[in-house]
Amino acid sequence: MAPLKILVCGGGxxxxxxxxxxxxxxxxxxxxxxxxxxxxxxxxxxxREQGIDMVKRMGLDETIRSKLVDEEGFALVDSQGEIRATVLANRSGRGAQSFTSEYEIMRGDLVRILYDQTKDAENVEYVFGKTVESFEQDEKRVLARFSDGSSDTFDLLVGADGQGSRIRKAILPPDSPEPYHQLGVYIAYWFIPRTADDSNLRRTYLAPGGRMVFRRSHNATETQVYFFLKDDDPALQSIPRASIEKQKEFWAERFKDAGWQMDRFIEGMKETENFYCQEVVQVFTDTWSKGRVVLLGDAAHCASPFSGMGTTGALIGAYVLAGEIVRNPDNIPEAFAHYDRTLRPFVDAIQNIHGGMVRLGMPKSWWGVKIFYFVAWLLCLLRVPTLVAMFSKGERGGWKIPNYPELKPAR
Structure with missing residues (x-):
């Protein structure tokens, strides 16, 4: 078979x-x-889990390790900043990862690593400032029309354009329900200057009103702040689409009386240029492909930040899709069908998060917060999280990465 010409929408x-x-x-x-x-x-x-094995198959383990964030573990703190429970990273070499993985990395560093591994290849081209506006297909090709007015034909189109995927919307039947499973949780994060008190132990703080805060440092000068809010009010769904100024005003108002270091965090939010806000959702759809168009990563199966497997899912999905394309280059619909059958059990496993448990972790009442802190203290005293990690399987859902001899191993 002649080499395929493949269009990928999304450079994450x-x-x-x-x-x-x-x-x-x-x-x-x-x-x-x-x-x-x-x-x-x-x-x-x-x-985590299969994702760690995947970067080793890619020959990127050493490169990724050179960019890892030095995060020791997780600590639950009270309004005075006193530690009430601690779970360290599982560095035993066996079992599953704990709340902190051995492979913590900034998204930007991982994106650069993958870009550097592919940008100089003779048969890979990156085009920035451009996206797919529309497309049409027949049995042999996909005609893509781009945002700059140009068009071109390809053997297949891959929608890797995130949880809000326009490619997904185009291939779903017109009467399809929305693919989003809403958890009733919103998140905002930003960077602030690091101080001497910001250690490499991630701090987590709970406040009444369904509020949770993370503070974690990824280098010598910067600290990340995350605000989580549990609220079922449908009106909040418009917040991530509002102006950045309005988003910041919303988060400042909802967290101003939360305690701990809120004054510092909110002042830092006002000054930061690294601000992001989103509703936490999962993407569920039975349709991952149509003809010669296929979905990949969050566009197909966003698992949400609470799964801890979003990045791993992206890498595993890319490997399986590549393996099936290379194995069936003369029958793309069949390749996509195998991709679905092979990957779907893994996706089901990583998406299997209990929404009720997620919400239970952000109590509404003062008493709920107190009870949560007590239970967390007791579990950590008994070393339950550490033991669970050490004796859990290193493969999520027991799913094993398939082997594709057709894919050339890392050099």
Whole structure:
């Protein structure tokens, strides 16, 4: 078979990871990214279970380790900043990761690593400031029309354009329900200057009213702040689409009386240029492909930050999709069908988070917060989280990464 010409919409993590494997197999990949430059920004992410095995298969373990965030573990603190419970990272070499993974990394660093691994390949092209406006397809090709008015034909189109995917919307049947499973939780994060008191132990704080705060430091000068809010009011769904100024006003108002270091965090939010806000959702859809168009990563199966497996899911999905394309280059619909059957059990496992438990972790009442702190203290005193991590399986859901000899191993 002649090499396939493949269009990938989205230059984050999943798209370049797919290009990493396809380029090694001789296929031509064009990645279009709507941002004008590489979007090497974002908060801290991690790799877990099968994701750790995957970066080793990619030959990127040493490179990624050189960029890891030195986070020792998780600590639950009270309004005075006193530690009430601690769970350290599981560095035993066996079992599952704890709240803190051995592979904590800034999203921007991982994006740069994948970009650097693919940008100089003869058969990979990145095009920034451009996206797919529309497309049409037949049995042999996909005609893509771009935001700059140009168009081109490809053997297949991959939608790796995130949880709000426009490619997904285009291939779903018109009467399809919304693919979002809403958890009733909103999140905002930003960077502030690091102080001497900001250690490498992530602090988590709970306040009444369904409020939770993270403070974690990723380098010598910066600290990340995360605000989580549990609220079922449908009106809040408009907040992430409001202006940045309005978003900041909303979060400042809701957290101003929360205690701990709120004055510092809110003042830092007003000054920061690294601010992001979103509703926490999962993406569930039975349709991952249509004809010669397929979805990848969050566009297909966003698991939400509470799963801890979003980045891992992107890397695993890219590997499986690449393997099936290279194995079935003359029958793309069949390749996509195998991709779905192979990956779906893993996706089901990483999306299996209990919404009630997530919400229970952000109590509404003062008494609820007190009870949560007591239970967390008792569990940590008995070393339950540590023991659970050490004796859990290192593979989420017992799902094993398939082997694709057709994909060339890392050099």
């Amino acid at each position: 993590i999943a798209g370049p990871a797919l290009a990493f494997w396809l380029a090694r197999s001789g296929h031509r990949v064009v990645i279009v990214e709507r941002y004008p430059a590489l979007r090497a920004t974002g908060a801290q992410v991690d790799l």
